[in-house]
Amino acid sequence: MYSTTLLFHPHTQALSFSSGKDVHADFQSLNADINSPSASYILKLANRLYGENTANFLPKFLAATQKYYKADMKAVDFIGAAEACRAEINGWVEQQTENKIKDLLKSGTVTPMTRLALVNAIYFKGNWMNRFDKANTKEMPFKLNQNESKPVQMMYQMKKLPYNFIDEHGLQILELPYVDEELSMFILLPEEAADGSDPLLKLEKELTQEKLDDWIKRENMDVHSEVLVHLPRFKLEEDYELNEPLSKLGMTDVFCSAKADLSGMNGEGGLFLSTVAHKAFVEVNEEGTEAAAATAGMVSFCMLREEHFTADHPFLFFIRHNKTKSILFLGRLSSPQ
Structure with a gap:
């Protein structure tokens, strides 16, 4: 699961604000799809x-956040009790x-100058369609790099699972479906580099949405x-301040008090984005995934192949909502750990 908070501070120049209605409507539709009450997983x-x-906020802005994001407004006293607001x-x-997500906002991030905090939290818990037998879990080395390794609890199973090998990238891809196959975890495991370079870094630079979509199409995978x-069993917990990464993606004006254009929130301007705080938690074990996530093959008369997928060195993973093809978690x- 993860949580993100955007903190807005005031400035003196009045500016205007525009929004993309299609983005909001798409999120509203996605929210309805992934939060289905009949789903076989827990996703909040x-x-x-x-x-x-x-402060005054436009009724139109508040109505839109409620309609599209189910986000209500809680009035708080940032000016007089900033630390109490942070705790709340x-x-x-x-x-x-x-x-699972504690202390998202660190001390000093909420101040008397804060006027608005937009907070997002998501919690996911799902069980594997094919659970790992705990009796098969044993200690094995996980190679951090060419020179270092650490002992981990390595889970094991042998099943017919969607698998792909991308020869030109030296990349294995495995799909681990959750119960009812509404969601899946995909693991991208690059071959270890003989020259000591970071294969994950190389993969991240070469990876595009088009390539990924093609690689994980079920018809392109061996089932x-x-x-x-x-x-490996693993648990990840990381927190980030996203100001710099967002700026590198071109989102610069919103962090600048002289350029930010957020008057669509209050009708007056005077707001800019001071901090984007993000914290994530993911735990994977034999039962499935907690993140803050058996289909029989066709009978064949030829000799069955066996593929070996040994995730004993760094890899990428993501959890996808299969109906909408939306990536909910990426790590x-x-x-x-």
């Missing part, structure tokens, strides 16, 4: 606004993520071979 997506109680926001995030899977495992 929650959004909330915390606004300074002396952190408490709400902790509750929404089943106590008939037995796959011998070794996958890099370099050192299992």
Whole structure:
């Protein structure tokens, strides 16, 4: 699961704000699809606004956030009780993520100058369609790089699972479906580099949405071979300040008090984005995934192939909602905990 908070501070120049309606409507539709009450997994997506109680926000803005994002506004006293507001926001995030995301906002991130906090939290828990037998889990080395390794609890199973090998990238891809196949975890495992370079870094530079879509199409994957899977149990917890990465993606004006254009929120301008805080938690074990996530093959008369998928070195993984093809979680495992 993960949680993200955007903190807005005021400035003196009045500016205007525009929005993309299609983006909002698409998110509304996605939210409805992935939060289906009949789903075989637990997925809670929650959004909330915390606004300074002396500030004015446009009814149109508040109505839109409620309609498209199910985000209500909570009036708080940022000016007089910034630290108490920070504690309240952190408490709400902790509750929404089943106590997995704690202290999202660090001390000093909420100040008397804060006027609005937009908070997003998502919690996911899903069980594998093919669970790993705990009796088969044993200690094995996980290679951090060419010179270092660490012991991990390595899970094992042999099943017919969707598998692909991309020869030109030296890349193995495995799909691990969750119950009912509404969601799947995909693991991208590059071959270890003989020259000591980082194969994950190379993969990340070469990876595009078009390539990924093609590689993981079910019709492009082998679904008939037995796959011998070794996958470490792992737990990841990371927190980030996303200002710099977002700026590198071209989102610069919103962080600048002289250029930000957010008057669509209050009708007056004077707001800019001060901080984007993000924290994520993912745990993978024999039962399935907690993240803050058997189809029989056709009978063949030829000799069955066996593929070996041994995730004993760094890999990328992501969890996808299969109906919408939306990636809900994306991560890099370099050192299992």
